[in-house]
Amino acid sequence: MSLRRTSGDSCDLARSVTDPRAFELVYDAYATRVLAFLARRTFDAEAARDLTAETFAQAYQGRRRFRGSTDDETAAWLYGIARNLLNRYIRTGVVERKAVERLGIRVPQLVEADYERIVQLAGLADLRAVIAEEFSRLRPDQQTAVHLRVVEELSYPEIATRLAISEQTARARVSRGLRQLVAGVENVPGMKEGLT
Structure with missing residues (x-):
């Protein structure tokens, strides 16, 4: 055959x-x-x-x-x-x-x-550039919250303590920031491949 x-x-x-x-x-x-x-x-x-x-x-x-x-x-x-x-x-x-x-x-x-x-x-070079650009568009409080959660891998209670905010506010900042990043990244060709 x-x-x-x-x-x-x-x-x-x-x-x-x-x-x-x-x-x-x-x-x-x-x-x-x-x-x-x-x-x-x-x-x-x-x-x-x-x-x-x-x-x-x-x-x-x-x-x-x-x-x-x-x-x-x-x-x-x-x-x-x-x-x-x-x-x-x-x-x-x-x-x-x-x-x-x-x-x-x-x-x-x-x-x-x-x-x-x-x-x-x-396409990682292009993707990194898009993420950096989208990250720079986040509000400063969202940038800080996303950085603490994603880069430093802190828990939401730790982020709340570090920023002197409620855990709910910490979750909201991270969530909104990540949604904005995802929206920008989804425009990169091939990023949605395999997600359906």
Whole structure:
């Protein structure tokens, strides 16, 4: 059986259950897009590379559970896996990185060319510029609240104490600031990809 896609093929992922080689077509069709999706959200080329690999490993292992029949359903399923892995990465990443450092494990690093290629594919330079521009448009009180929550990772009670405001006001400032940032970022080409 040829691995070349024909006009009659509607879903290589479903076909890969009986012909595992068809999964190569799934990988070829979606790997770059999933990598860019993850890089735009982690701002870390190495993490995006690792999460992409894990996305496709889980997709391959779980391909028998896939119930779709179209390429759109394949994309939705892959992005769903990627989002779940990203959420877990965000929740556990700090703890894992500290454990790796504590154990003295040396993690292989990307070479500069690989890193630059991922940054280029994900459009991170443009995205950073947009975020910086949108951040500068926030009211100063929102800038401070967003910085404390996102950069310094303070809890809402800690932000309220630091700024001498109520927790409800702290939540409102962060929420409004993040909504404004998201509205600006959504105008960057490709940022909404995989969110539907």
